[in-house]
Amino acid sequence: MDKRYTSDAEGQRTYIFTPGQLSQIEAVLAEDLLDVGVHSVTLIDMAGNIISTLDNGENKHDLYSLAALAAGNFGAVSTMAGLIGEDEFSLLFHKGKKENIHFSKVTDEFLLITIFGKEISLGFLRLKVAEATDKLMGLLKPGS
Amino acid sequence: MAIINLKKKQVQAKIVYYGPGRGGKTTNLEYIYKKFRTRIQTEMVTIKTHGDRTLFFDFLPIDIGKIKGYDIRIQLYTVPGQVKYESTRRLVLRGVDGIVFVADSLAVRRKENVLSLKSLADNLASYKKSILEIPLVFQYNKRDLLEEGIPLLPVEWLEKDLNSKLKVPYFEASALKGPNVVQTMKKIIILTIDSLRKDLT
Numbered sequence: 001m002d003k004r005y006t007s008d009a010e011g012q013r014t015y016i017f018t019p020g021q022l023s024q025i026e027a028v029l030a031e032d033l034l035d036v037g038v039h040s041v042t043l044i045d046m047a048g049n050i051i052s053t054l055d056n057g058e059n060k061h062d063l064y065s066l067a068a069l070a071a072g073n074f075g076a077v078s079t080m081a082g083l084i085g086e087d088e089f090s091l092l093f094h095k096g097k098k099e100n101i102h103f104s105k106v107t108d109e110f111l112l113i114t115i116f117g118k119e120i121s122l123g124f125l126r127l128k129v130a131e132a133t134d135k136l137m138g139l140l141k142p143g144s
Numbered sequence: 145m146a147i148i149n150l151k152k153k154q155v156q157a158k159i160v161y162y163g164p165g166r167g168g169k170t171t172n173l174e175y176i177y178k179k180f181r182t183r184i185q186t187e188m189v190t191i192k193t194h195g196d197r198t199l200f201f202d203f204l205p206i207d208i209g210k211i212k213g214y215d216i217r218i219q220l221y222t223v224p225g226q227v228k229y230e231s232t233r234r235l236v237l238r239g240v241d242g243i244v245f246v247a248d249s250l251a252v253r254r255k256e257n258v259l260s261l262k263s264l265a266d267n268l269a270s271y272k273k274s275i276l277e278i279p280l281v282f283q284y285n286k287r288d289l290l291e292e293g294i295p296l297l298p299v300e301w302l303e304k305d306l307n308s309k310l311k312v313p314y315f316e317a318s319a320l321k322g323p324n325v326v327q328t329m330k331k332i333i334i335l336t337i338d339s340l341r342k343d344l345t
Binding site for chain 2: 014015016017018019022023045046047048049050051062064065068069071072075076079109
């Protein structure tokens with residue numbers, strides 16, 4: 001599989017996702033998360049850019065704004081964790097009346113955002129997210 | 145950190161408007177949002193205090209059309225300018241691909257411009273990025289106040305304080321009234337996309 005990460009000056013990177021890679025990512029999101037009943041799942045980078053997104057066709061959220069806010073939110077919470085002496089928090093989750101949102105770090109560069117309703121318990125979702133995250137890590141590692 | 149999606153033939157890049165507090169960063173985005181409202185499909189996101197000061201960031205995604213067959217989506221962000229929000233500014237700068245430094249032309253804000261530019265360089269360095277290498281333009285804002293007799297910094301002074309080493313493009317502008325707001329945005333988009341060109345071939 002062709003994965004390309006170009007690195008110009010130190011630390012500056014452009015991520016290039018090939019069609020094959022994106023199809024594999026979408027397959028993981030679909031099989032592990034969408035098919036178990038989540039409303040939408042989005043893979044973003046920590047800058048707020050969307051890599052891949054799938055939904056069940058019922059809800060149409062402004063995903064670009066959501067991605068920007070999610071990255072900012074996650075970044076802020078991670079910084080707060082550091083301030084209180086934690087490496088990171090193991091759970092970042094917001095509960096709503098109808099929709100809930102769960103954040104999971106995939107690697108240091110990517111974040112998985114899952115929106116789900118009452119049909120799925122948080123515990124089950126965390127299990128499925130962990131499975132999906134493991135698979136995504138293999139797909140997103142540079143040079144692998 | 146730009147994202148190139150070869151499947152959808154799409155490029156996403158992040159441009160941040162940086163500068164001292166009350167310099168006009170949010171006003172820039174508000175002007176762009178109003179000007180291109182019919183072409184922007186989402187609302188502008190703003191997270192601000194009750195006093196209308198940016199608290200976290202403003203966000204505005206713009207589709208600018210195709211370059212080399214790729215759809216280009218630019219995500220415009222501003223940072224909060226107040227000194228106490230340094231950590232937040234660093235967060236918002238994560239993954240930045242291009243920067244507009246909005247300097248305040250008011251004479252009394254000379255020192256704040258310089259300190260803000262230094263903080264930008266330091267925050268970029270924390271991500272192993274160099275202010276000397278990232279696409280950057282200066283906007284010397286509030287030039288319209290000259291007509292009202294308010295003391296402004298001469299452009300030569302702003303250039304000497306901020307751009308003597310970087311030597312990047314600059315625009316004299318008024319974010320409130322509009323002159324050179326769009327031109328600033330166009331220039332930084334061109335510079336940012338140019339920096340990604342080798343990845344589009």
